[in-house]
Amino acid sequence: MVARNQGDKVGRDNAFVGVFEMSLAGRTQAVRDALTTCRAHLSTICRNSEKLDDIELVIAETLNNIVEHALAERQDDAPIQISCTQDGDLISLVFKDSGIPFANHTPPGPKQVGTIAHAKSLPEGGYGWGLIHHLAHDISYVRVNQHNVLTIVFDGVTSITDNAQKPS
Amino acid sequence: MVARNQGDKVGRDNAFVGVFEMSLAGRTQAVRDALTTCRAHLSTICRNSEKLDDIELVIAETLNNIVEHALAERQDDAPIQISCTQDGDLISLVFKDSGIPFANHTPPGPKQVGTIAHAKSLPEGGYGWGLIHHLAHDISYVRVNQHNVLTIVFDGVTSITDNAQKPS
Amino acid sequence: MRLSAETEELLQVVTVLDDRIDAAVALEFKENVRQITETAPATVILDLSAVVFIDSSGLGAIVATMKHLAPQRTLVLAGLTAPVDRVFRLTRMDSVFSLYPTLSHALEDLS
Amino acid sequence: MRLSAETEELLQVVTVLDDRIDAAVALEFKENVRQITETAPATVILDLSAVVFIDSSGLGAIVATMKHLAPQRTLVLAGLTAPVDRVFRLTRMDSVFSLYPTLSHALEDLS
């Protein structure tokens, strides 16, 4: 796993400034360490532990999905690249992998997980994209040069105010 | 302490239906039992434990304030009356006491508790009304016949959706 | 995935000793709980007080456990830390499971 | 207000044994913690894992304790149950105190 902290501007297309970049092997066992690394980097710019929990969860869901779906047929531990940039109160996380594209080249929408009367019929999976949609501010996806490039933006990262607080 | 569950309409002025009524002695030691009673009644109409936590906290803050401020000079454990009514997803809690009125006949506004750089200057009290304003949907106060009548309304009581959930 | 269990006449407490229930351990978790609850009484309390991270795979494993135990036995959850409680609420699992803030509150209510 | 304490060289763990820190016990809580931390080392960890209810009086008592211990000693909080964690966030006390989801996470980070 490679990780480095960038203090300088990446100046890609807007005011987003580099926070960190890393890559990991595309297998389940590498995800935990990657999350620890991401959280350590993010904690330098985000003091709100609930927000850090949210971002960690979204990164976990995204990486698990890439490993279990996009890279499922691959035997070579194809790498996943993560880069994180910041623009004021927003952070943007870009995930890049060389796996198969999303069905219809579109990421799944927010699943409606309603009240479940019959415990027996409760699904045992499929909650991942629901969580990503709930917690992220913005999600975009492009397929470039046989790579998936998924960008997830979070707001309220550097402010102290947390989600539980009602706008009054 | 007197408590009874009303299943029938009270039909006071609108569609609000009686949930419970109770009264307690206006002293700190009576507040805990009152909260247990209120929560037991409320749990029959509210399945969301986080919402129940919120309502319990607001009732606690309100009762503590009545005991510590409105009834502070009273030696007679003057009673506090609570009545709770429901209109669909809203519940309304009415607190009535015979203590002194609020200053300017107006309850305190939401306090701005900002980031505190110097731990030494952090206040040790005054968080109560901030919490009430955060968690309540609506607050109104009237002084009638030398009694304080404070009404606090909560929304989202019977729906499963909780506060942590973003409207998507 | 380390678990410990204590069984009384009418209930069993299964304590998760690891601090994460994620994709890396979800399968193992499911199997280990299945084994440890094999002869469990009517109520199984899963004590999650050591757990600070759960993802959708971990959630799925808990749902699978609940379904496996049903209908003879009920699974209730106790000791949810704030980040774990949050995931249960976001997925509305708080309407599916009985959640107790601490193990002793669960024991008090269920004994 | 029942408390227990365990002191090591560099830190002390004070565990709250009651399940509510409210107006009825806030004063007693403040005094008992003051006594129990009298000879405390640099870091005091308040273990709140048994507590499921705190009101603004209880919050005020914890703030008073933190101020009393400062500047020589730091108070950190561990094991916040979901309802207690929520009150700390609503009052933005999460920006004032270090909050650890479990005692063992606090010990790991601070030892």
Ligand SMILES: Nc1ncnc2c1ncn2[C@@H]1O[C@H](COP(=O)(O)OP(=O)(O)O)[C@@H](O)[C@H]1O
């Ligand atoms: N990175 C991905 N690449 C391709 N397909 C994906 C990816 N992520 C998710 N999917 C598809 O979307 C579905 C829903 O994803 P999710 O909500 O995370 O549930 P789960 O992964 O538990 O099935 C998956 O079952 C899969 O078919």
Ligand SMILES: Nc1ncnc2c1ncn2[C@@H]1O[C@H](COP(=O)(O)OP(=O)(O)O)[C@@H](O)[C@H]1O
């Ligand atoms: N029921 C009441 N009757 C009269 N005055 C009140 C009442 N509740 C609150 N107050 C006044 O409003 C102030 C702010 O209340 P609060 O935010 O609960 O803080 P605290 O009670 O800790 O001082 C109190 O200090 C008191 O002066």
